[in-house]
Amino acid sequence: MSLFYDARIRAFLYQTIAIGAVVFVAWAMFSTASANLAKQDIATGFGFLARQAGFVITETAIAYEPTDTFGRAILVGIANTVKVSALAVFFGTILGVLVGIGRLSHNPVLSRLMLAYVEALRNVPLLLYLLLWYSLIISVFPPVKQAIEMLPGVFLSNSGLVMPAMRWASGFESLLIALFVGAAAAVAIERVLARRRIATGKEMPVATIAALAFLLPLAATLLFADISVSMDVPELGRFRLTGGYHVRPEFVALLIGLTLSASANVAEIVRAGIQAVSKGQWEAATALGLPRSRTLKLVILPQALRIIVPPLTNTYLTVFKNSSLAIAIGYPDLVMVSNTIMNQTGQAIEAIAIFMAVYLGLSILISLVMNWYNARVALRER
């Protein structure tokens, strides 16, 4: 009995019990599951990934045909998830920063309106909003037969927005390279000029030079490279629109829903971040004669950013995870594709394991990227 009073032995005992319990539960579940699956004649393992999928995915961010494999279908699902979450994060951040600043405006009408916006979004479930936006799109716009032709070749109907698409015969790659080279050059020039300004105090028209550096490679490529493009203009048939680029209502509803909910969260984070910057900073900037907008841009926001980034990471992760609500309105994201595979193959465990692993992996990736950014903007204490 005296052994039990030894802290080290007790620690060892507790840990052994905990690990033993987890291992036992895992083993029990595994063995019953394999017995059940054998009885129901369901295959196990990931062999199904190489088999032909055979189902249609309405929205494909990467090339996909029903003759492709289940593995490819899952990749399409991942690409769709990433596409909609990345766009929602992008637009949601911009909108959220504007709303968050608007919340702190001295204009009472603006600040109250922004408050109402945030409260309306935060107090109603996202799923409800998704369904609402979706049925709004479906019910407000006319059926395909009476599609509105907004511009020549641009059709709006309850099956989405169809517009002319560019089909690249050649020159797409060189244009892409020019875009990257220009962007890199612009960033480099901005850095060099900033260092020069700090060293010499001389102001240079940074924006103009950077814009030139960005546009020059593009212009050169457009002029000299062999670019051939054909326009794929949609045509209105009897029952459907053929050709062109199709923006589907499921995608639009999901993007709007995710963007708005992200913007409300970002707005609250930005507001809290700005309010956390001490009042003396405002007063000092005002004393220096800076107008309110420049105070915000040059003094307050850089300091607020340090407070804002960690909770912002959480918001981005939430957006990414919330994109799984796509299944409710039929946007083929990772969860919906996995669900289809689950129904076709009966291999529920594998399908769920795959999408959980993908979500987990991408969540960790987003956390790492945001932590890296956070370390960059964090206060360097000397």
Add this chain to the structure above:
Amino acid sequence: MAQFEGFVADPILMAPAARPRVSNRTWLSAYFGTPGNALITILCLGTIFGLAKLAIGWLFLDAIFSGTPAECKVSSGACWPFLSTKLRYIFFGFYPFDEQWRPLTAMLLFLGACGVSMVPRTWGRALAVTWIVVILPTLYALMAGGLFGLTVVPTTQWGGLPLSFMLSFVGLACALPLGIALALARASSLPAIRILGVGFIEIVRGVPLISILFMATVMLPLFMPDGITIDKLLRAQVAIILFAAAYIAEIVRGGLQAVPKGQIEAGHSLGLHYWQIMRKIVLPQALKKVIPPLVGLFIGFFQDTTLVTIVGLLDFLDTVRTAMRDPQWQGIAVLEGYVFAAVVYFFFSALMGAYSRFLEQYFRTTHD
């Protein structure tokens, strides 16, 4: 005194202080002070006016207040008869029509009990015992029946708002002790316990709720030995509990970290062992700090319970959806149901949000 003479005689200091410039800002200048500000005000007022016009037009002016689905079909406004005919279904789902006074009573009892429990003065052991011994069994008896001559209603017929309340409230109530245990595990000095805690918390927080609901509804039956089936509602409830526990653990961890280390050391020097220190010293301080964020989290979970509609449970959002899919009303009441549900969710969420802010204020003014 002599040494101050020069000081007192200083002409600048002796001069009367300049009158502070009186601000010429009136209440109007907050709205129309500068051209930019005036533009913002006008744009905002325009937006508000446009939205109000749209809302009033849809809700009242173009709305149909009584009539048949056919009359609603030709009108562009809201269809109130849809709500009035479907209201009981939306609130109670497939619960037997003649017995619907039971979920209604249960819901009123629940809301009343919550209302009383929201007053910090009532907090204490007596309240917890009342909930566990009196309120929860009564609610369950009302819903399930089988006692006092009430007919038995299986959980497959439960639905609507009572189900949403149950999923979120029971979810949080059961997740709280589990979340506290996980937070303690994560802060434990025993590496194996810590790794298990961190592993569970991070895995659950890294995946969407819908994947855990899928696991509970699709995968769990495969893990059960033959002949054992668990009620679908219970499975979803367990999924919500596990999900909530991971998030609660992270909030509680914040509270634990805010308790100074000296408190634990003081406990040790008094000869208390780990559980005594946690129960009597650390947790009371830590939990008090995290009550407002926990209420905030609860708002989120109340809204997240809508996800059970994806795995086929009849929660409030699902009864709204199925009501709109009724062949009689299909294509007619496309927005009414959602708007109504949004108002209900908004009401309860905003109420809890206000309560969370009240608690923050309350704890700030009472000393820690």
